[in-house]
Amino acid sequence: MIAYLLNLATLATVFGILAASLNLLIGYAGIFSIAHAVFFGIGAYTGAQLAILFIPDVLLACLAGGVLAGALSLCLALPALRVRGEYFVAASLGLQMMAVTLFSEAHSLTGGHGGLVGIPMPTLFGIDISEPATFLVFCLLVLGGVLLAIRMLMRGSFGRALMAIRDSESAAEAFGKDVPRLKTLAVGLGCTLAGVAGALFAFYMAFVNVESFTLEQSILVMAMVIIGGTATLAGPLVGVLLLLLLPAALSFLPFIPPTQIGAVQQLIYGGAMTLLMIFRPAGLAGQSTGRR
Amino acid sequence: MLFLQLLFNGIQTGAIYALTAAGFALIFGATRIFHVAHGASFALAGYAFLMCSQAGLPWPVGCLAALAVAVAFGLGMDAFIYRPIQRHEGSFFTVFVAAFGMTIVVQSLIEIGFGRGFAVVPSALTMAKEVMPGLYLANIFWVAVGVAVVLFAIVGLFLERTRAGIGLRALSENPELLRAYGLSSRKLSALAFGLGSALTVPGAVLTAVTSGLQPAISAQVMLISLASAVVGGIGSLRGAALAGLLLGVVENLVISVLDTQWSSAAGFVVLFIFILFKPSGLFGQAVTR
Numbered sequence: 001m002i003a004y005l006l007n008l009a010t011l012a013t014v015f016g017i018l019a020a021s022l023n024l025l026i027g028y029a030g031i032f033s034i035a036h037a038v039f040f041g042i043g044a045y046t047g048a049q050l051a052i053l054f055i056p057d058v059l060l061a062c063l064a065g066g067v068l069a070g071a072l073s074l075c076l077a078l079p080a081l082r083v084r085g086e087y088f089v090a091a092s093l094g095l096q097m098m099a100v101t102l103f104s105e106a107h108s109l110t111g112g113h114g115g116l117v118g119i120p121m122p123t124l125f126g127i128d129i130s131e132p133a134t135f136l137v138f139c140l141l142v143l144g145g146v147l148l149a150i151r152m153l154m155r156g157s158f159g160r161a162l163m164a165i166r167d168s169e170s171a172a173e174a175f176g177k178d179v180p181r182l183k184t185l186a187v188g189l190g191c192t193l194a195g196v197a198g199a200l201f202a203f204y205m206a207f208v209n210v211e212s213f214t215l216e217q218s219i220l221v222m223a224m225v226i227i228g229g230t231a232t233l234a235g236p237l238v239g240v241l242l243l244l245l246l247p248a249a250l251s252f253l254p255f256i257p258p259t260q261i262g263a264v265q266q267l268i269y270g271g272a273m274t275l276l277m278i279f280r281p282a283g284l285a286g287q288s289t290g291r292r
Numbered sequence: 293m294l295f296l297q298l299l300f301n302g303i304q305t306g307a308i309y310a311l312t313a314a315g316f317a318l319i320f321g322a323t324r325i326f327h328v329a330h331g332a333s334f335a336l337a338g339y340a341f342l343m344c345s346q347a348g349l350p351w352p353v354g355c356l357a358a359l360a361v362a363v364a365f366g367l368g369m370d371a372f373i374y375r376p377i378q379r380h381e382g383s384f385f386t387v388f389v390a391a392f393g394m395t396i397v398v399q400s401l402i403e404i405g406f407g408r409g410f411a412v413v414p415s416a417l418t419m420a421k422e423v424m425p426g427l428y429l430a431n432i433f434w435v436a437v438g439v440a441v442v443l444f445a446i447v448g449l450f451l452e453r454t455r456a457g458i459g460l461r462a463l464s465e466n467p468e469l470l471r472a473y474g475l476s477s478r479k480l481s482a483l484a485f486g487l488g489s490a491l492t493v494p495g496a497v498l499t500a501v502t503s504g505l506q507p508a509i510s511a512q513v514m515l516i517s518l519a520s521a522v523v524g525g526i527g528s529l530r531g532a533a534l535a536g537l538l539l540g541v542v543e544n545l546v547i548s549v550l551d552t553q554w555s556s557a558a559g560f561v562v563l564f565i566f567i568l569f570k571p572s573g574l575f576g577q578a579v580t581r
Contacts, residue, residue, distance in 0.1 A: 032385050079564070083571045085384045086326050090522045091567040093515060094560040101557035215511070219392070226389055263403040270396025277390035278376050281383075 006132040012244050013139040014200045017146050019224045019236035021193030026222070027231030028154055029186040030166030031080050034218050035092040038099040039069040039076075039191040041213030043198025045109065048116045048208050056120040058129065058138060061199040069195025070188045077187040081180050084169070096215050103210040115209025122203040139200055146193055151233055153189075162186055163231075223269050227276060229283025238285045243269060297427055298544045304433045304502075306540025307440035308495040310533040312513055313520030314447065315491030317532035319366075320521060321464045322484035325374050326384065329365075329391040331514030332398035333489040337362035338496035338505045339402055345413045345500075358493045366489025369394065370482055395510050403507040412504035432502055439494045444533060447491070451529070460484055512556075519563040524574050531575030538562070 018040055025031045043065030050061050079091035103110050110116065121130035122138075129135055153159050161182050164172040173179050202208050220243065228239025247265045250256060256264055276283065312334060319327045337358035344354035373390050417435060420428040451457040462470050463480045470477055492513075499505060517532075520539055524531025539559040546558040 026385075032388070079567050083567055086388075086526065087522060087567055087571055089326075089388065090518050091564060093518065094564040094567070097515065097560040098557050098564065101554060105551070105553055219396070222389075223393075260404055263400040266396050266400035267404070270393045270400065273393030274373060274390045274397065275393075277386045277393065278373065281377075281380075281386045 003132060006136055008244065008248060010132065010136045010139055010204055012240055013136065013143050014197050014204055015221070015224065015240045015244060016143050016237050017139075017197040017200070018194055018221055019228070019240050020143075020146055020150060020233075021190045021197065022221050023225045023230060023232075023236045024150060024186060024190040024193070026225055027235070028159060028166065029162045029183065029190075031183065031187060031190075032085075032089050033076060033080075033092045033187075033190075034089060034215070034222060035076060035096040035099065036190075036194055036221050037213045037215070037217035038096055039073060039194040040198040040201065040217070040221075041099065041103055041208075041210075042069045042072055043195030044202040044208045044212070045103075045116065045198075046195070047199030048119050048202040049109070051119050051122075051203070052116065056123050056203075057126075058122045058124050058200070058203060061122075061203065062142070062196045065195040065199035065202075066192040067195070069198065070192035073188045073191030074184075076191065077184045080183055080187055093215075096218055100210060100214055103213055111209065113210060115207060115211075116202075117207050119202055119206045119208070121206075135204070139204075142196065142200065146196070147233060158182070158185070220269075223273055226283055227269070227272055229285035232283070232285045235283050235285040239283075242284075293425070293427060295545070295548055296424075298548050299541065300427065300429060300433060302541035302544030303537070304436045304540075305544060306537035307436045308498050308536075309516050309520060309540045310536035311440055311443060311491050312495045313517045313524070313532040313536035314444070314529050315488035316517035317521050317524065317526070317529050318447075318460075318491070319484050319488035320526060321529065322460045323370075323374075323463070323481045325370075325481075326388055327366075327369070327374075327391060327485075327488070328388060328514050328518065329369050329373075329394045329398070330488070330492065330517050331510035331512065332395045333362045333365050334492040334496045334513040335398060335402060335505070335507070335510035336365050337493045338500045338509065339406060339411075341497050341500050342406075342411055342413055342505060355493065355497055358496055359490055362489045362492050362496070363486045365398075366485040367482055370485040395514060399507050399510050402510075406507070408507060410504040410506050411500075412502075413500045415501040417501065432498065436494075436498050439498075443491065443494065447487070447529070450487075456480070456483060516559065519559055522571075523563055523566045525572055528575040534574060 018036070022033070022036045025033050025036070046065040046068045047061035050064050075095055076092060079088055083091065104113050106112075121128060122135060123129060124138065129138055154162075161172065161177045164175070164177065165179055165182060169179060201212070224239030224243050225236050226239070227242060228237065229235030246268060247261060250261050250265055251258070312330070316327060316330045319325060319330070340361040341354040341358040344357045345351065369391070373394060374387060377386055377390055415432070417430060417432040420430045422428055451461060459470070459475050459480050460483065462475070463477055463484070467477050470480070499509070516536070516539060520532045520536040523538070524533070524535035539562065542562055543555045543559050546555050
């Protein structure tokens with residue numbers, strides 16, 4: 001039971017980092033990306049390959065995963081600079097679909113559908129941290145660092161400029177904000193953090209394949225951010241806890257056949273997304289009155 | 293010959309895409325609502341048809357049932373989801389997320405009701421015959437193309453000639469002026485949702501008898517409609533139809549060069565390129581930012 005709880009907590013922490021990084025895009029910058037699982041995946045594959053081929057150091061893996069995801073985030077920043085709203089959502093969907101095909105077809109890099117197996121136990125500066133509790137502590141530290149960084153950045157001029165762009169791009173531009181640069185930075189930062197989460201995820205699972213980086217995953221993360229509350233620090237965490245505990249809790253209910261749990265869970269979170277948008281668009285942790 | 297075979301397959305797929313995308317474009321053009329639950333209408337129509345044919349009912353009854361379900365779902369989305377949201381806020385993303393949520397709900401309900409697997413309605417029309425050496429066509433090909441052509445003619449005439457059709461076009465241009473003329477924008481937007489959702493029915497029925505239905509089809513159809521609408525120029529019916537056809541053909545022709553796994557990605561590569569280089573689409577007005 002303790003092992004199970006530790007497992008759940010580690011998964012929640014990894015997803016907390018992922019949701020917080022998406023919140024940077026959706027909540028603060030107003031860039032509604034549905035391709036976040038792509039960068040999560042890039043981080044995971046990078047971390048996994050690094051660990052398998054060279055050295056299973058968590059910090060190095062996080063760094064490599066983050067850097068590569070951040071660099072490739074240009075694929076997302078490019079459409080974000082060109083178009084807004086519906087068009088950008090469509091572009092990120094396109095990116096997501098292309099990436100899934102790439103992930104499952106580029107066998108030499110990703111192992112295809114079979115994925116990458118046999119990721120070694122994580123170490124930190126040569127010290128073994130594969131013990132579940134130790135690894136959880138490490139993940140929690142990363143999450144703490146990420147949240148602190150987001151909080152400081154969003155309180156500073158960078159965050160205020162981003163939110164100004166979100167609320168009115170032309171007004172921000174008129175005030176002399178360098179909109180393309182800020183947007184590119186925001187996308188880069190969000191995707192870098194997603195890459196970091198991906199590298200941790202690879203060590204946690206000790207196995208990665210394309211199933212974890214599909215459109216469904218992107219939507220799940222989006223649902224976490226939205227149900228929890230966008231543009232708040234606590235919101236994504238609330239969303240993560242709800243959406244990860246839900247399947248765990250559902251499996252204890254006797255009257256749902258185990259094969260249907262996935263569907264019932266989807267039903268609940270889909271319904272929750274719709275109802276929230278009608279009655280409480282700012283999310284559970286958001287301000288109760290609409291900000292607009 | 294393979295090329296020709298794939299081209300014809302592409303036209304058949306494209307005809308289905310074109311009709312569905314035209315419905316999406318019609319709704320978006322008239323109401324400015326990005327109706328991502330359009331794929332759910334498609335899925336519901338398909339499974340309604342499936343249920344009827346499994347119950348042994350004749351196919352026209354099945355089509356009518358599919359029509360009723362799709363139209364009811366479209367009207368319901370308009371009345372119970374989009375309208376309440378637009379009353380208090382109506383930001384694009386709020387509408388998008390709500391509609392997305394409903395798509396997930398429909399998909400999981402179908403999964404609970406029918407299981408995850410493929411379901412096909414057997415039909416004599418799908419028996420392929422060798423038309424030319426190496427080229428196999430089933431009668432369903434002509435049905436798909438014929439239905440698409442006839443329906444596009446009817447919808448075109450409706451929008452050009454009838455009062456309601458002109459009202460729909462006016463709604464997309466200037467809703468305020470429309471209200472000033474004493475027309476009800478509410479009724480017209482309901483009309484757009486009804487008509488747009490009805491356009492998913494032929495595609496859904498044809499898919500049910502050819503490649504088969506599965507719960508995830510609502511997401512696929514949504515992606516295709518979205519891609520076609522953007523490539524064609526958002527709001528342009530003609531553009532969406534043409535782009536739907538184009539995507540269908542591209543998806544199939546890609547198979548002649550690459551593995552089949554790449555076929556669905558090809559459509560999204562087209563979409564991505566269009567958004568980067570010509571976001572206004574084939575027939576749209578300039579809309580960058």
